[in-house]
Amino acid sequence: MANDEGVIYEYVWIVIVSAIVAGMAASLAYYGIALDLNPACNATPIDVGTLTENFQPGVKQLGPGIYQVNILAGQFFWNPNKIVLEDPVRIEFRITSKDVVHGFEIVGTNVNVMVIPGYVAEFVWEPPKNAEGKYLIICHEYCGVGHQFMQAELEIKRTNTLLSGDSIGTTDDLGKFSEVKYLEFKGVIVDEG
Numbered sequence: 001m002a003n004d005e006g007v008i009y010e011y012v013w014i015v016i017v018s019a020i021v022a023g024m025a026a027s028l029a030y031y032g033i034a035l036d037l038n039p040a041c042n043a044t045p046i047d048v049g050t051l052t053e054n055f056q057p058g059v060k061q062l063g064p065g066i067y068q069v070n071i072l073a074g075q076f077f078w079n080p081n082k083i084v085l086e087d088p089v090r091i092e093f094r095i096t097s098k099d100v101v102h103g104f105e106i107v108g109t110n111v112n113v114m115v116i117p118g119y120v121a122e123f124v125w126e127p128p129k130n131a132e133g134k135y136l137i138i139c140h141e142y143c144g145v146g147h148q149f150m151q152a153e154l155e156i157k158r159t160n161t162l163l164s165g166d167s168i169g170t171t172d173d174l175g176k177f178s179e180v181k182y183l184e185f186k187g188v189i190v191d192e193g
């Protein structure tokens, strides 16, 4: 009698555990396929060049809606840690680290990049047309005791001059995130911050 009861409990627990595993697999599939939120596994060095010019953290406007954003990562900061862009159409990021590996993530978007000392991670993000307001930037690669304080902010301001009615995206639109190039860094970091 007691043995039969034990077998039933075995089956019950097999069902419960299988359901938990299936639920986790389904949530991974949902994040990866439906929401297109993936780890930075497309960060293959596709074109390893060399950056010899000096690296100065900061924002430079290259044209209407086109920005170059240089970011220096370190324990435990992003420099600059407040980035304000007006009507960005194309943001060219270049990020490097002065010490250990960090992870650059703009929360709520699909921008997710490994930042490796000795290399400059270069990529382009075309934010969705309706992106507006403050985005939190975090470090997603454990880098030491102050890791959780490593935050920055990207603010997108809209003046609407570049928007036309039919170009406004949907709220599900994550924008366009290019492949990441890692350039070997031979220059000097000009860090005034």
Ligand SMILES: [Cu+2]
Pocket: 102, 103, 139, 140, 141, 142, 143, 144, 147, 148, 150
């Ligand atoms: Cu970190």
